[in-house]
Amino acid sequence: MPELPDVEKFRRVLAEHTGEPIRSVSVLDAGVLRGVTARRLDAALRGRPFGEPRRHGKWLLAPAGGPVVLLHFGMTGSLSWHRADEPRHRHDRVIWRFRDGELRYRDMRKLQGVRLAADGEAAEHALDGLGPDASEVSRDRLADLLSGRRGRLKPALTDQSVLAGLGNLLADEILWRARINPMRTGGDLDGPELTALHRAMRGVLRASVKAGRVPPRRTWLTGARDEPEGACPRCGTPLSSRRVSGRRTVWCRTCQPR
Structure with a gap:
């Protein structure tokens, strides 16, 4: 996609x-x-x-x-x-x-x-209904966008009216790098978690734009998520998968605990 x-x-x-x-x-x-x-x-x-x-x-x-x-x-x-x-x-x-x-x-x-x-x-x-572009949003703006949101974090990140540009692969990769569980409530992130989320988003987008796609590298979640026995590239834990708001969502239950 x-x-x-x-x-x-x-x-x-x-x-x-x-x-x-x-x-x-x-x-x-x-x-x-x-x-x-x-x-x-x-x-x-x-x-x-x-x-x-x-x-x-x-x-x-x-x-x-x-x-x-x-x-x-x-x-x-x-x-x-x-x-x-x-x-x-x-x-x-x-x-x-x-x-x-x-x-x-x-x-x-x-x-x-x-x-x-x-x-x-x-x-x-x-384009009036779109949120700010994900590659340009600041850490403080990201905090404002997620503040008070009661729904799960993964759907909030892929909601184009909240933040424009992120899809399924990017959201999972960003959350994995930030060590944040996709089932967390968007408005419940604390300051350090918001900083980690923003830093992960900037890093993932920078590398992906350079590659022209979300690259399926061995050191990335995207390099393991579609393997039948996919394991976390960071800790080796078997990856977890379920549908969240209709989208397949992949995460590591060790690196991204609830």
Whole structure:
């Protein structure tokens, strides 16, 4: 599932192809369009260059000299650059053609998709319900966001209206590194725990953005969580797993006691 680091990688792909006019936009599957038709998307963007893209949480905003394309990648989406003669993938849904190649929005499950805002103000309005970006939030801001929350900590971290950008893998990795149980109540963390949580979040995001994904390293929880007999990379305890608010959650009962 694309999370903040993946979308940052897609942002960098798009950033490498700004400034050149879009020759055309082809919608191969209108099932990924949200609030815009294929004809309108092409008419609004044809002849315009993409400007510097911006990411907020799991959203990618691509200004085009007026209109703004908003991309969300759901559980299986991606954005990649290809030569025009490179064979299409069966899950390629939208193609932006340029003189020397194509940007392709690919998505198997089509849970989210492509939107078009009339201008920057409308694009910002579309993101009004999001919390602050997880890579930019301060320790004190994080404390404010979690203060008074009665629900479990893991769902709070993955709630995009609280904190934008974290998904299942990142939240589990961050909590494991901070040695905090995912079933804890969000508002019950003390000062040192909040500091540990913020430090873990910054470190995990920094390394993951550099890798362009949440890396399944042997020293990370993500390197062991999907093994049939997965053990904690830190202490060797067999990993615990259960569904929390509908999401598979993995933790170490020794490193992350209740």
